[in-house]
Amino acid sequence: MDDRGGGSFVAVRRISQSLERGNVYDSSSSAEAVAGSAAWLGRGLSCEECLQRLQNRMEVAYDTSIPQHQEALKGLWKLSFPEEELHAIVSEQWKEMGWQGKDPSTDFRGGGFISLENLLYFAKRFPKSFQDLLRKQVGDRSVWEYPFAVAGINITFMLIQMLGLEAVKPPSIVGETFLRFLSVNESAFDILYCIAFKLMDHQWLSMRASYMEFNTVMKSTRRQLEREIMVEDITYIEDMPSYSLLLSQ
Secondary structure: OOOOOOOOOOOOOOOHHHHHOOOOOOOHHHHHHHHOOOOOOOOOOOOHHHHHHHHHHHOOOOOOHHHHHHHHHHHHHHOOOOOOOOOOOOHHHHHHHHOOOOHHHHHHHHOOOOHHHHHHHHHHHHHHHHHHHHHHOOOOOOOOOOHHHHHHHHHHHHHHHHHHOOOOOOOOOOHHHHHHHHHHHHHHHHHHHHHHHHHHHHHHHHHHOOOOHHHHHHHHHHHHHHHHHHHOOOOOOHOOOHHHOOOOO
Protein backbone atom coordinates (compact mmCIF):
# COMPACT_ATOMS: atom_id res chain seq x y z
CA MET A 1 0.00 0.00 0.00
CA ASP A 2 1.21 3.51 -0.74
CA ASP A 3 1.85 5.18 2.61
CA ARG A 4 0.02 8.26 1.39
CA GLY A 5 -2.88 6.39 -0.12
CA GLY A 6 -5.11 5.81 2.86
CA GLY A 7 -5.42 4.82 6.44
CA SER A 8 -6.98 1.39 6.18
CA PHE A 9 -5.26 -1.23 8.28
CA VAL A 10 -3.24 -4.02 6.75
CA ALA A 11 -5.58 -6.73 5.49
CA VAL A 12 -4.14 -9.65 7.41
CA ARG A 13 -4.62 -13.07 5.86
CA ARG A 14 -4.76 -16.32 7.83
CA ILE A 15 -1.15 -16.90 8.75
CA SER A 16 -1.52 -20.67 8.52
CA GLN A 17 -2.21 -20.47 4.80
CA SER A 18 1.41 -19.91 3.87
CA LEU A 19 3.30 -22.12 6.33
CA GLU A 20 5.94 -23.89 4.31
CA ARG A 21 6.89 -26.73 6.62
CA GLY A 22 5.91 -30.24 5.66
CA ASN A 23 4.11 -31.54 8.73
CA VAL A 24 0.61 -30.48 9.66
CA TYR A 25 -0.19 -29.42 13.21
CA ASP A 26 -3.02 -31.32 14.83
CA SER A 27 -4.63 -28.96 17.34
CA SER A 28 -6.39 -31.85 19.03
CA SER A 29 -3.01 -33.24 20.09
CA SER A 30 -2.22 -30.26 22.29
CA ALA A 31 -4.86 -29.12 24.74
CA GLU A 32 -2.50 -26.47 26.06
CA ALA A 33 -2.08 -24.86 22.64
CA VAL A 34 -5.81 -24.84 22.00
CA ALA A 35 -6.43 -23.39 25.44
CA GLY A 36 -3.90 -20.67 24.78
CA SER A 37 -1.36 -21.73 27.36
CA ALA A 38 2.12 -20.28 26.93
CA ALA A 39 3.59 -23.19 28.89
CA TRP A 40 4.31 -25.12 25.69
CA LEU A 41 8.03 -24.37 25.62
CA GLY A 42 10.45 -26.30 27.76
CA ARG A 43 13.90 -25.22 28.84
CA GLY A 44 16.99 -25.91 26.80
CA LEU A 45 15.35 -26.50 23.41
CA SER A 46 17.18 -25.88 20.17
CA CYS A 47 16.30 -22.93 17.93
CA GLU A 48 14.64 -25.34 15.50
CA GLU A 49 12.46 -26.81 18.24
CA CYS A 50 11.58 -23.34 19.49
CA LEU A 51 10.50 -22.29 16.01
CA GLN A 52 8.40 -25.43 15.55
CA ARG A 53 6.56 -24.84 18.82
CA LEU A 54 5.95 -21.20 18.01
CA GLN A 55 4.61 -22.21 14.61
CA ASN A 56 2.29 -24.64 16.39
CA ARG A 57 0.84 -21.68 18.26
CA MET A 58 0.48 -19.76 15.01
CA GLU A 59 -1.54 -22.61 13.50
CA VAL A 60 -4.33 -22.39 16.08
CA ALA A 61 -7.28 -20.46 14.66
CA TYR A 62 -9.67 -18.63 16.95
CA ASP A 63 -12.72 -20.89 17.19
CA THR A 64 -15.96 -19.66 18.74
CA SER A 65 -17.03 -23.27 19.33
CA ILE A 66 -14.14 -23.89 21.75
CA PRO A 67 -15.13 -22.86 25.31
CA GLN A 68 -11.53 -22.05 26.26
CA HIS A 69 -11.31 -19.58 23.41
CA GLN A 70 -14.47 -17.80 24.51
CA GLU A 71 -13.19 -17.73 28.10
CA ALA A 72 -9.90 -16.25 26.92
CA LEU A 73 -11.78 -13.51 25.08
CA LYS A 74 -13.91 -12.79 28.14
CA GLY A 75 -10.70 -12.70 30.16
CA LEU A 76 -9.33 -10.02 27.87
CA TRP A 77 -12.41 -7.92 28.51
CA LYS A 78 -12.06 -8.30 32.30
CA LEU A 79 -8.43 -7.23 32.15
CA SER A 80 -9.24 -4.31 29.88
CA PHE A 81 -12.37 -2.99 31.59
CA PRO A 82 -12.53 -4.48 35.11
CA GLU A 83 -15.08 -1.88 36.12
CA GLU A 84 -17.52 -2.73 33.31
CA GLU A 85 -19.41 -6.00 32.90
CA LEU A 86 -19.47 -7.60 29.46
CA HIS A 87 -23.12 -8.31 28.65
CA ALA A 88 -22.54 -10.87 25.87
CA ILE A 89 -19.72 -12.47 23.89
CA VAL A 90 -21.13 -10.68 20.84
CA SER A 91 -21.78 -7.10 21.88
CA GLU A 92 -21.45 -3.51 20.76
CA GLN A 93 -19.26 -3.06 23.84
CA TRP A 94 -16.31 -4.56 22.00
CA LYS A 95 -16.05 -1.44 19.88
CA GLU A 96 -14.84 0.36 23.01
CA MET A 97 -11.66 -1.72 22.74
CA GLY A 98 -11.18 -0.96 19.07
CA TRP A 99 -12.64 -3.99 17.35
CA GLN A 100 -14.21 -3.41 13.94
CA GLY A 101 -17.61 -4.75 14.97
CA LYS A 102 -19.51 -6.37 17.79
CA ASP A 103 -17.93 -9.80 17.24
CA PRO A 104 -14.11 -9.84 17.73
CA SER A 105 -13.90 -13.36 16.27
CA THR A 106 -14.23 -11.87 12.78
CA ASP A 107 -11.05 -9.86 13.37
CA PHE A 108 -9.13 -12.82 14.76
CA ARG A 109 -9.45 -14.61 11.42
CA GLY A 110 -6.39 -12.70 10.27
CA GLY A 111 -4.13 -13.16 13.26
CA GLY A 112 -5.33 -16.44 14.73
CA PHE A 113 -5.54 -17.34 18.40
CA ILE A 114 -1.94 -16.24 19.00
CA SER A 115 -3.01 -12.62 18.50
CA LEU A 116 -5.42 -13.01 21.42
CA GLU A 117 -2.67 -14.66 23.45
CA ASN A 118 -0.45 -11.67 22.72
CA LEU A 119 -3.05 -9.21 23.97
CA LEU A 120 -3.68 -11.27 27.10
CA TYR A 121 0.03 -11.50 27.84
CA PHE A 122 0.40 -7.74 27.44
CA ALA A 123 -2.53 -7.02 29.74
CA LYS A 124 -1.18 -9.35 32.45
CA ARG A 125 2.55 -8.65 32.24
CA PHE A 126 2.49 -4.88 31.68
CA PRO A 127 -0.94 -3.74 32.88
CA LYS A 128 -0.07 -0.04 33.13
CA SER A 129 1.37 0.18 29.61
CA PHE A 130 -1.57 -1.86 28.32
CA GLN A 131 -4.09 0.50 29.91
CA ASP A 132 -2.19 3.56 28.72
CA LEU A 133 -2.43 2.35 25.13
CA LEU A 134 -5.99 1.08 25.40
CA ARG A 135 -7.29 4.32 26.85
CA LYS A 136 -4.87 6.58 24.92
CA GLN A 137 -3.69 8.16 28.17
CA VAL A 138 -0.21 9.25 27.09
CA GLY A 139 0.76 12.13 24.84
CA ASP A 140 -1.01 14.64 22.63
CA ARG A 141 -3.34 12.32 20.72
CA SER A 142 -4.72 12.69 17.24
CA VAL A 143 -8.41 13.35 16.63
CA TRP A 144 -8.35 10.26 14.40
CA GLU A 145 -6.74 7.57 16.55
CA TYR A 146 -5.90 4.00 15.60
CA PRO A 147 -8.30 1.39 17.03
CA PHE A 148 -6.42 -0.43 19.78
CA ALA A 149 -7.49 -4.06 19.27
CA VAL A 150 -7.24 -4.11 15.47
CA ALA A 151 -3.82 -2.47 15.73
CA GLY A 152 -2.81 -5.29 18.07
CA ILE A 153 -3.70 -7.95 15.51
CA ASN A 154 -1.75 -6.07 12.85
CA ILE A 155 1.28 -6.04 15.15
CA THR A 156 1.14 -9.82 15.61
CA PHE A 157 0.99 -10.26 11.86
CA MET A 158 3.79 -7.74 11.25
CA LEU A 159 6.12 -9.55 13.66
CA ILE A 160 5.46 -12.93 12.04
CA GLN A 161 6.32 -11.45 8.65
CA MET A 162 9.33 -9.51 9.93
CA LEU A 163 10.86 -12.58 11.58
CA GLY A 164 9.99 -14.96 8.75
CA LEU A 165 8.28 -17.33 11.17
CA GLU A 166 6.17 -19.00 8.49
CA ALA A 167 9.24 -20.53 6.81
CA VAL A 168 11.01 -23.76 7.73
CA LYS A 169 13.97 -21.56 8.64
CA PRO A 170 13.87 -17.77 9.06
CA PRO A 171 15.23 -16.28 5.82
CA SER A 172 16.94 -13.32 7.53
CA ILE A 173 19.55 -12.70 10.20
CA VAL A 174 16.90 -10.79 12.15
CA GLY A 175 14.76 -13.93 12.34
CA GLU A 176 17.71 -16.14 13.25
CA THR A 177 18.76 -13.75 16.00
CA PHE A 178 15.25 -13.73 17.41
CA LEU A 179 15.25 -17.53 17.64
CA ARG A 180 18.25 -17.29 19.94
CA PHE A 181 16.20 -15.02 22.20
CA LEU A 182 13.37 -17.54 22.08
CA SER A 183 15.66 -20.42 23.01
CA VAL A 184 16.48 -18.75 26.34
CA ASN A 185 13.05 -17.27 27.06
CA GLU A 186 9.81 -19.07 26.32
CA SER A 187 7.91 -15.78 26.23
CA ALA A 188 10.23 -13.94 23.84
CA PHE A 189 7.62 -13.55 21.10
CA ASP A 190 5.00 -12.26 23.52
CA ILE A 191 7.48 -9.82 25.05
CA LEU A 192 8.54 -8.64 21.61
CA TYR A 193 4.87 -8.06 20.86
CA CYS A 194 4.56 -5.80 23.91
CA ILE A 195 7.71 -3.92 22.92
CA ALA A 196 6.41 -3.50 19.37
CA PHE A 197 3.02 -2.21 20.50
CA LYS A 198 4.54 0.33 22.87
CA LEU A 199 7.15 1.36 20.29
CA MET A 200 4.46 1.77 17.63
CA ASP A 201 2.53 4.12 19.90
CA HIS A 202 5.73 6.01 20.72
CA GLN A 203 6.39 6.43 16.99
CA TRP A 204 2.77 7.43 16.47
CA LEU A 205 3.10 10.27 18.94
CA SER A 206 6.56 11.32 17.71
CA MET A 207 5.30 11.53 14.13
CA ARG A 208 2.08 13.27 15.21
CA ALA A 209 0.32 10.67 13.11
CA SER A 210 -3.37 10.13 12.51
CA TYR A 211 -5.39 7.19 11.22
CA MET A 212 -4.44 7.83 7.59
CA GLU A 213 -0.75 7.31 8.44
CA PHE A 214 -1.02 4.07 10.39
CA ASN A 215 0.80 1.99 7.78
CA THR A 216 3.63 4.52 7.66
CA VAL A 217 4.00 4.26 11.43
CA MET A 218 3.99 0.46 11.25
CA LYS A 219 6.78 0.45 8.69
CA SER A 220 8.84 2.82 10.84
CA THR A 221 8.22 0.58 13.86
CA ARG A 222 9.36 -2.49 11.96
CA ARG A 223 12.60 -0.83 10.88
CA GLN A 224 13.36 0.22 14.46
CA LEU A 225 12.68 -3.28 15.80
CA GLU A 226 14.97 -4.82 13.18
CA ARG A 227 17.76 -2.43 14.15
CA GLU A 228 17.37 -3.17 17.85
CA ILE A 229 17.27 -6.94 17.43
CA MET A 230 20.60 -6.73 15.60
CA VAL A 231 22.35 -4.67 18.29
CA GLU A 232 25.53 -6.48 19.32
CA ASP A 233 25.91 -8.18 22.69
CA ILE A 234 22.16 -8.58 23.25
CA THR A 235 21.35 -11.98 24.76
CA TYR A 236 17.84 -11.47 26.07
CA ILE A 237 14.78 -9.88 24.53
CA GLU A 238 14.62 -7.60 27.56
CA ASP A 239 17.96 -6.07 26.52
CA MET A 240 16.38 -4.36 23.54
CA PRO A 241 16.51 -0.56 24.04
CA SER A 242 12.76 -0.09 23.49
CA TYR A 243 11.95 -2.55 26.29
CA SER A 244 12.43 0.40 28.64
CA LEU A 245 9.31 2.01 27.16
CA LEU A 246 7.23 -0.70 28.86
CA LEU A 247 8.68 0.21 32.24
CA SER A 248 8.32 3.99 32.01
CA GLN A 249 5.69 5.60 34.18
